[in-house]
Amino acid sequence: MKKITLAILFGGASSEHEISCISAKGILSNIDKEKYDIKMLGITKEGEWFLFEDDVEMLPNDRWLTSKSLKKAYISPDSKIHGIVTEDGEAIRLDVVFPVLHGKNGEDGTVQGLLQLAQIPFVGCDATSSGSCMDKAVTNAVADAFGIAQAKWCSFTQYEYSKDSQRCIDLAVNKLGFPIFIKPANAGSSVGITKAHNTDELIKGLEVAFKEDKKAVLEEFIDGQEVEVAVLGNDEPIAAEVGQIVAAAEFYDFDSKYNNPASELHIPALLSKEKRDEVRKSALMAYKALSCEGLSRCDFFVTKGDERVLLNEINTIPxxxxxxxYPKLFEAVGIGYTELIDRLIDLALERGDII
Structure with missing residues (x-):
């Protein structure tokens, strides 16, 4: 049986570059190499593209950049090439691409748009859905339009804030009250998120958010549990088990997500089966509302006391x-990591070229 030529895209010019490299190593360590002819295509923090043909153990900490195997290469937007062009003019035709890119310049529709131009099937959401889910203000607006419950929120750009900062602050405080969470509209892995208990902290939090993006989203504080649902599929998606991470920090920031071993993982989440089923149903509703395909992880709050299920965000490349x-939640329902990777690639090929 002929192997499927698969490109794994990793790294990227984003604040989540390091996490992307570790994610790519996770996939490459679990993929069925008998089925795929794998091409590893790395993107540096500066945006340079290289074909990498060395040990996957070199991916973390950017040790791959020291490899003698590196060759300048990129995915061409030319649909006739349908794949990679190297610095010496070699063309490598691809059957499918797995963009393992988190955050800006990878999860926001940019790379997806390139792949759509090239007419190469790829794992995950298309450019429109990726951009909509990446921008928290757009996600929130779509959720409102579809009647999906979420925290109270508001949003403004850096330009709007610079023109009349007091109006923006008054709007946020009057609508949301303290404490307020401040987030860059386009960032992931909780990068640039702060919690403000007063106006001074709100101003400092906006400065942090605007370092990551030109638009900030502000949300009311929700006293509740943070839970996550892994979703898989195109036209008929399925939701895995509901999981929960109890943060070691005051909230689930970048450090508690990746560096603090005191954060606790619970699968299934510490909720009744009926409430977990409600969360799974809400995840599928949000997934469809945002036109997601392939995979996404949908994050929710479940409030203390009345246990309202509120959408937090959708991650299109978890x-x-x-x-x-994401893989742990599917393992909990009997779909192992290797099978999960196969299913994701099958879904990309099933959808075919997106024009």
Whole structure:
């Protein structure tokens, strides 16, 4: 049986570059190499593209950049090439691409748009859905339009804030009250998120958010549990088990997500089966509302006391590191990591070229 030529895209010019490299190692360590002819295509923090043909153990900490195997290469937007062009003019035709890129310039529709131009099937959401889910303000607006419950929120750009900062602050405080979570509209892995208890902290939090993106989203504080659902599929998606991470920090920030071993993982989440089923149903509703395909991880709050289920965000390229929830949640319902990777690639090929 002829192997499927698969490109794994990793790294990227984003604040989540390191996590992407670890995720790519996770996939490459679990993929069925008998089925795929794998091409590893790495993107540096500066945006340079290289074909990497060395040990996957070199991916973390950017040790892959020291490899003598590196060759300048990129995916061409030319649909006739349908794949990679190297610095010496070699063309490598691809059957499918797995973009293991988190955050800006990878999860936001940019790479997906390139692959759509090239007419190469790829794992995950298309450019429109990726961009919509990456931008928290757009996600929130779509959720409102579809009647999906979420925290109270508001949003403004850096330009709007610079023109009349007091109006923006008054709007946020009057609508949301303290404490307030401040987030860059386009960032992942909880990068740039702060919690403000007063106006001074709100101003500092906006400065942090605007370092990551030109638009900030502000949300009311929700006293509740943070839970996550892994979703898989195109037209008929399925939701895995509901998981929960009890953060070691005041909230689930980048450090507690990846560096603090005191954060606790619970699969299934510490909720009744009926409430977990409600969360799974809400995840499928949000997945469809945002036109997701392939995979996404849908994150929710479940409030204390009345247990309202509130959408937090949707991650279209969830982490695939050893501690990441997405593969663990499917393992909990009997779909192992290797099978999960096969299913994701099959879904990309099933959808075919997107024009």
């Amino acid at each position: 982490g695939q590191t050893p501690i990441s929830m």
